[in-house]
Amino acid sequence: MDATVLVVPVATLFAFTQLRGTMPGAPTGFGAIIDFVGTLPTLAxxxxxxxxxxFYFLVKS
Structure with a gap:
């Protein structure tokens, strides 16, 4: 398994929240609740x- 398998999902998760914050005309707290409810469980x-x-790779080797 390549290390990018674990890096890409985390990078994508935070890329979407940052992209929404850069939308023109978006309010300051735009998406804060959605980020908290959506990002935190996904990150967990x-x-x-x-x-x-x-654990699998440590036990396997």
Whole structure:
């Protein structure tokens, strides 16, 4: 497995929130609730998945 498999989802997750903040005419707190409700659980899921992947590679080798 390549390391980019774990890096790309995290980068994409934060890229969408930053892209929405740069939209012209967007209010200051635009999407703050959506970011908190959507990004935090997704990030937690990615961390758990990463821990399982690392555990597998450590046990396998």
């Amino acid at each position: 899921f990615l961390v758990i998945t990463t821990m399982f992947c690392l």
